[in-house]
Amino acid sequence: RHAGRVAVNFYGTRLKYRDLYDQVLRLAGGLASLGVEKGDRVALYLLNTPQFIISYMAVLQLGAVVTPISPVYTSVEVRHQLSDSGARVVICQDILYDNVVGTGLDLDAVIVTGIGEYLPWVKRALGRSLLAKAARDLEIPDVEITPGGGVHRFQDLLSRRAAPPPEVGIDPHEDLAVLPYTGGTTGPPKGAMLTHANLLATHYHTMAFWPVVEEGKEVIIAFLPFYHIYGQIVAMINGLFLGGTLVLFTTVDLDDIIDAVDLHQATMLFGVPTFYEYLKEHPRTGRASWKRLKLIISGADTLHETTVEAWEQRTGTRILEGYGLTETTAVSHANPLGRIKVGSFGIPVLNVDAAIVDPDTNEFLPVGEVGELVLRGPNIMKGYWGKPEETAQAMVDIDGDVWFKTGDLVRMDEEGYFFFYDRKKDLIKYKGYSVFAREIEDYLYQHPMIKAAGVIGVPDPKSGHIIKAIVVLEKEARGKMSAEEVIAYCREGLAHYKVPKIVEFRGELPHTDVGKVSRRELREELEDIG
Structure with a gap:
């Protein structure tokens, strides 16, 4: 239906839907010629590029399963995901090829591609700077790949003109489509088994939730990493299923994103709280026509009220907060348009049931009480790949x-809006009190001189845990605000048992791949010191 519409705009290279479909079929044929069959796992170790989209759809075309790998993973982490998933074929960025080799695994095929393959020729020189930004601390090697011995060039497979891919019967409720790996908050990362029906359910129940969205008319700013479930489903899958145009960025360049809002007449923007935090302070933010956007969404972490208020004051628009996990195919809750409640991640989207239970007994709790969020619906994963015990712990029978x-x-109010308190594993026990790290962080964020904060519990034999706050000050406050002043500020607004006993100042905090403050890394630093 949208054959002539632009599907992807990649720094000026435009792929229409007919072109995208043609390349998907050609790559699917090439993969089939390499022996990829229904049910096989194929790893995508790629940056945000057209190749990711083409590869993703080609794998699904064959009834095979996509397992996306973070581009910042080392060879050790890549080895774990390949071994655990059983993937025997990898499609990788050329700069990441050495990491694939470094796994030491005997793979059936490695397909290598470069970022310049889809850049306009006048922008080919931009490719290396994009790689430098995307790879961050990674070294950018000069890559020369010699095909042979199971190594193939991406473009060679496209131009091979292999036989058309075989027609494959798919049971959408049983057959896996994607095997993304969770962040590994407890133990190594686990693969969440997502079916074709899961993908469709998330698309339809989120798009129906926002009636302003129109098929074939949307332009989506797509900078969120596609290997992560948020960017992959909410931006990429939803955008393509809508017949929209993805304005695709390999890196998060605030100037480019600000320019793209008007240049491409964008209608949808998906980000994380830290993105909006930086964007609201950017000197050029006021130049963009933010009011043209139908949806401005934040997910993947808690959106602080100070960020919401400052953004609205700067742009005249409101950010809608949502919630979801890898296991829920990215979305379970969102704020409805016109009924946004600041501080809440919204209400369940269509066809999703949500409740709150006692974390230990699984008994349902009444409105207003804090407990563990439980969910059911067509977006929920089948389970964890190869881990029946973990699946049984996560998927529980409650009243049949x-x-x-x-x-x-979380907590639910009388109107059915949900409010996030903390991860269960981040709960701090201090002298018998239950302390939410996030509550302390939220309070610290309200101080005008505090830019960022992370709170953890330091094990202590007498009190259980001692509360420690790791704080990043605004530039003008550095060297001027003391730990004692931070503690005194906390005493003004927090109960005595919530006040940090230790304050550490840093220039920055560790973050997860999608911009969350990583309390896990902060705790691991303590373990390393101990």
Whole structure:
């Protein structure tokens, strides 16, 4: 229906839907010629590029399963995901090829591609700077790949003109489409088994939730990493299923994104809280016509009220907060248009049931009480790949129905809006009190001189845990605000048992791949010191 519409705009290279479909079929044929069959796992170790989209759809065309790998993973981490998933074929960025080799695994095929293959020729020189930004601390090697011995060039497979891919019967409710790996908050990362029906359910129940969205008319700013479930489903899958145009960025360049809002007449923007935090302070933010956007969405972490208020004051628009996990195919809750409640991640989207239970007994709790969020619906994963015990712990029977336990502590108000308190694993026990790290962080964020904060519990034999706050000050406050002043500020607005006993100042905090403050890394630093 949208054959002539632009599907992807990649720094000026435009792929229409007919072109995208043609390349998907050609790559699917090439993969089939290499022996890829229904049910096989194929790893995508790629940056945000047209190749990711083409590869993703080609793998699904064959009834095979996509397992996306973070481009910042080392060869050790790549080895774990390849070994655990059983993937025997990898499609990788050329600069990441050495990491694939470094796994030491005997793979059936490695397909290599470069970022310049889809850049306009006048922008080919831009490719290396994009790689430098995307790879961050990674070294950018000069890559020369010699095909042969199971190594293939991406473009060679496209131009091979292999036989058309075989027609494959797919049971959408049983057959896997994607095997993304969770962040590994407890132990190594686990593969969440997502079916074709899961992908469709998330698309339809989120798009129906926002009636302003129109098929064939949307332009989506797509900078969120596609290997992560948020960018992959909410931006890429939803955008393509809508017949929209993805304005694709390999890196998060705020100037480019600001320019793209008007240049491409964007209608949808998906980001994370840290993105909006930086964007609201950017000197050029006021130049963009933010009011043209139908949806400005934040997910993947808690959106602080100070960020929402400052953004609205700067742009005249409101950010809608949502919620979801890898196991829920990215989305379970969102704020409805016209009924946004600041501080809440919204209400369940269509066809999703949500409840709050006692984390230990699984008994349902009444409105207003804090407990563990449980979910059920067509977006919930089948389980964890190869891990029946972990699946049984996460998918539990409550009063005759199977619910997914999220591990998140939340509260629901009288209007059905949900409020995030903390991850269950981040709960701090101090002298018998239960302390939410996030509550302390939220309070610290309200101080005008504090830019960022992370709170953890330091193990202590007498009190259980001692509360420690790791704080990043605004530039003008550095060297001027003391730890004692931070503690005194906390005493003004927090109960005595919530006040940090230790304050550490840093220039920056560790973050996860999608911009969350990584409390896990902060705790691991303590373990390393100990």
